[in-house]
Amino acid sequence: MHRTPPNNISLSASESDLTNLSKANETSNITLRPSVKRLRTSEESVSSQENTFSSFKKEIMESMAAMFAEQNEKFSAIEKSIAEIKSQNTTIHQTNCEIERSLEFVSHQIDDVKDKISHLEVERKKMSSEIISINNKIENLECINKKTSVEIRNVPNSKKRESKSTLFDMIQHLQTGISLEDEYCGQIRDVYRTNYKSQSNVSTVVIEFMTTLAKEKFISKTKLFSNSKGDQTNSKLMGLDGASTPIYISEHLSPRTRKLFYLAREFAKQNEYKYCWTSGGKVFLRKSEGSQHLLVKDDNDLKSLKNPVQP
Structure with missing residues (x-):
């Protein structure tokens, strides 16, 4: 009869790899430590990193x-x-x-x-x-x-010294030549020359009548003489010696009216006005026979006639 051995009894056994067993036992009984060289290398690495970071x-x-x-x-x-x-x-x-x-x-x-x-x-x-x-x-x-005065332009100058009586005689000859009525012949207040220049051969003679009526009669007789004779009044009618010289008889105008009369005559030529004359120191225009006469007060009236305002 075989008996079972108890469990607490240790049994010896043999190990086949005794060398490895020995090394294992040595290893289990020995504490391992890192090598000094490896620690030093790690410290140097940390120090190098710290230096690099710094x-x-x-x-x-x-x-x-x-x-x-x-x-x-x-x-x-x-x-x-x-x-x-x-x-x-x-x-x-x-x-x-x-x-x-x-x-x-x-x-x-x-x-x-x-x-x-x-x-x-x-x-x-x-x-x-x-x-x-x-x-x-x-x-x-x-x-x-000047309303009673008449001027005679282009009258030859006398070579001799002229007196008032000489001038009156010249006008008397002229009145006789144009057949002025006796009742007006003696109505002369004064006679004198104007625009007298030594270098000129002619000048203007001014006659001052006592009344406007005598002046108007003298001018109308002069026009009638020129129209009836068909000839221009001349210096021979005044009893002057020498060549016959045309003379021009008109109202004695003020400088302003004389200038306006000149402008009106030029306007009449350029704009086909048939008549331009003065009466009583005023300037008049008429377009044609039978048309209404126009009083010209200043050059603005001539401008208005040239450029009439359209209605």
């Missing part, structure tokens, strides 16, 4: 410091420029204020000048109106003074 950090700090320094310089320059611009703006503002004050002053002066000019313009118009009024009065006085 160097990088230093470079970064230096770069940032340089950048900040550069930025500060730029900001300082910008602040300086802004300060200069502000100073310039202040100066410009002050200058603009001075210019505005100057312009305001000049503007006031211009307004004053405009007021003065307006006042002077009013005064000028007033004076012009007064001058026109005075000239019209002078013209009326001259017309009144």
